[in-house]
Amino acid sequence: MVSAWAAENRVVLGQVKTEEKSNDITAIPELLRLLELRGCIVTIDAMGCQTAIAEQIVEQACDYVRSLKGNQGTLHKEIVAYFRWAQRSCFKEIEYDYCETVEKDHGRIETRCCWATEDIQWLEQKEAWSGLQSVIMVEAEREVIGEKRTIEDATSLAASPPTLQNHCSSCVDTGP
Template sequence: MGKGNAISNFFSNITEPRDSNKRHKLIDLITVALCAVICGADTFEEIEEFGHTKKAWFETFLDLPHGIPSHDTFARVFARMDPKEFQKAFLGWVESIRSATKGIVAIDGKTVCRSRTRQTSPIHMVSAWASEHRMVLGQVKTNAKSNEITAIPELLALLALEGCVVTIDVMGCQKAIAEKIIDKGADYVLGLKGNQGTLHEEVELYFEDGLASKFKDIPHEYHETVDGDHGRTRRYWTTSADWLPDKGCGNSFPPSS
């Protein structure tokens, strides 16, 4: 990693959440935690353990005046940190270390396990996953799965997507979301079901006719996969959708490449 994308370049301006008498530098805490989580740490105890395991390496570029912080220290500091400040710094750092993404960016919503309490609803996160780089590019928290429609444009605004193909399930099949993706210089693949009534019906009829004629005289591509665990075969036919406007539907969606 070069000097231009060092963690300190992006996280050094985060507001210090602690009072005086600090034993550990904030940038040291953040750096150890980020490296630990990237390598699979899920808890503050595991972050501390990772820090001790890699202490000699960390000492080559961090001060660590009092060694590796305890897991309690990690927990207290991150609990007090401004999450929006951290997210902004994290996204900037991620953008600096990844090469230009030309592959798939999958946007999906998940409910965080064990996030429901007696007083609060479960936490729902909408995330952008870069398939080629196998990393999360950004996340936005929502109050419920039904709020994904408003959270997705907010997440898209945070990301550099030029040259990517953005995939979203049925919840994201909205004109405004498609337009946002095109505005970011990307293409899109959106799930289509009954939430786009006429459009869904026309596409369904088109493929029924195509299958009946074995796609004779219809330009198309065919792809087949076999599920290794169950031996299930999946067959895919893809074709251009440039005929949709002639059917009086689909023309409200901006064209994708």
């Protein structure tokens, strides 16, 4: 079952059952066709990060924030490497947005740092992603009392400028 969830309103907008011996990738386009999404930001986890799905979202007059993992070859690693390089150079001559969130709950502290930039001319695969305007990296640091501290990087592609109010909440919804 694939569901469309309105994060702001906390309600399911629609669902499509996946075919037997199939996966979410085939159901996502069908679910998107059923919904009036004009002007919305569609977030999808890494499984739905496919160029055809990105094209469909843009054709439906929407923006997207797509989580990346190893499912897109080296793209995730390239974006992490870019942001690490930018951090080492103190983002010299690079326009970017940044936000940080801290959550403390149940003996755990989680700090998320989010960077977003429209500087994507270096990205070789940018033409393959319909509407691509920015890349995002979220670094999540988790500390649990009595356990080892962990750090995880998540990256996303976005078909909208790097407005962090939107991207940070979108990345938190689908990120690490």
